[in-house]
Amino acid sequence: MDADLRAARLGSFADALTRLDAALAQVKTEWTRDAAIQRFEFSFELAWKAVSAFSRSEGLEVRSPREALRMAHRLAWIGDEDLWLRMLDDRNRTTHTYNESVAEEIFARLAAYSSALGTLRRTLAERA
Secondary structure, three states, X not given: OHHHHHHHHHHHHHXXXXXXXXXXXXXXXXXXXXXXXXXXXXXXXXXXXXXXXXHHHOOOOOOOHHHHHHHHHXXXXXXXXXXXXXXXXXXXXXXXXXXXXHHHHHHHHHHHHHHHHHHHHXXXXXXX
8 A cells, every 4th residue: 555655646746747847848938837837836746745655654754845855855865955945935935826026936946946856756766
């Protein structure tokens, strides 16, 4: 059951990340920017849930995105904890409010976020 959950979480995370990368590859318009931001939200959400599932297999429990990021850093699954905490803050900002200038600011960071998410996906895949 635990292995099935990890595989399901990792698969969903990988699929979302593929869709984020596809959105980022498009010519930037208001629509593609907003689509990329939404896909980032999904990717981030699935990333922390995958970390939670993989942590459980280590006998560790995380209940929130922030706990998951701290645990992933402690386990060396992610490198730059500050980048990931900024990602969490940006995900929260896009989820709870919409502001054009905030959307532009966050969109400018999505390539770096996608790269970090991809590194986590590969790290977890090696542990699967």
